[in-house]
Amino acid sequence: MAQPAVVYEECVAHESSWDADEALTAVYTAHYSSLVRLGSLLLRDTGSAEEIVQDAFVAMHARWNRLRDPHKALAYLRTAVVNRCRSRQRHLVVVDKHMPRSLPDEPSAEHAVLRTAETDRVIEAMRTLPEKQRTVMVLRYYGDLSEAEIADTMGISRGSVKSHAARATRSLRQVLEQSA
Numbered sequence: 001m002a003q004p005a006v007v008y009e010e011c012v013a014h015e016s017s018w019d020a021d022e023a024l025t026a027v028y029t030a031h032y033s034s035l036v037r038l039g040s041l042l043l044r045d046t047g048s049a050e051e052i053v054q055d056a057f058v059a060m061h062a063r064w065n066r067l068r069d070p071h072k073a074l075a076y077l078r079t080a081v082v083n084r085c086r087s088r089q090r091h092l093v094v095v096d097k098h099m100p101r102s103l104p105d106e107p108s109a110e111h112a113v114l115r116t117a118e119t120d121r122v123i124e125a126m127r128t129l130p131e132k133q134r135t136v137m138v139l140r141y142y143g144d145l146s147e148a149e150i151a152d153t154m155g156i157s158r159g160s161v162k163s164h165a166a167r168a169t170r171s172l173r174q175v176l177e178q179s180a
Contacts, residue, residue, distance in 0.1 A: 024060065132156075133171070137168045137169075147162060147165075
């Protein structure tokens with residue numbers, strides 16, 4: 001079997017027998033991998049480079065009769081690959097420019113409804129607590145106050161704040177477990 005480059009050179013030497021299928025098969029076999037390497041170096045993506053090289057061969061086959069100088073078929077393919085790679089890069093820049101930016105992570109509408117329902121359950125449970133326990137829980141979790149600040153605000157000792165908070169937590173847990 002003859003080497004692809006030799007077959008290509010023979011096709012070029014005998015322009016009278018210049019057959020597109022035979023010549024392009026020889027060019028493809030001899031130069032496909034080097035053209036893919038060229039495209040890969042330009043695009044940094046072998047898959048896209050392979051597509052571009054294949055498209056260049058298809059386009060060349062369609063225009064084979066218009067090729068003035070068969071000796072320049074490889075040069076034509078190289079130019080086509082470079083131009084198509086540039087076009088692909090421009091396309092990717094435009095696509096990236098118009099790509100919608102990712103939205104910030106936000107809970108879904110369903111999550112908001114479920115959270116509202118859960119909040120409503122907690123508020124209803126809070127209403128069942130005695131006033132001092134409810135006040136301690138509101139100041140601690142809504143007001144974000146320390147035990148000392150709650151004690152000062154309510155005029156009770158820190159120990160009382162702790163016991164009211166413990167009783168309120170126990171009561172809330174029971175009420176919420178029953179309503180679930």
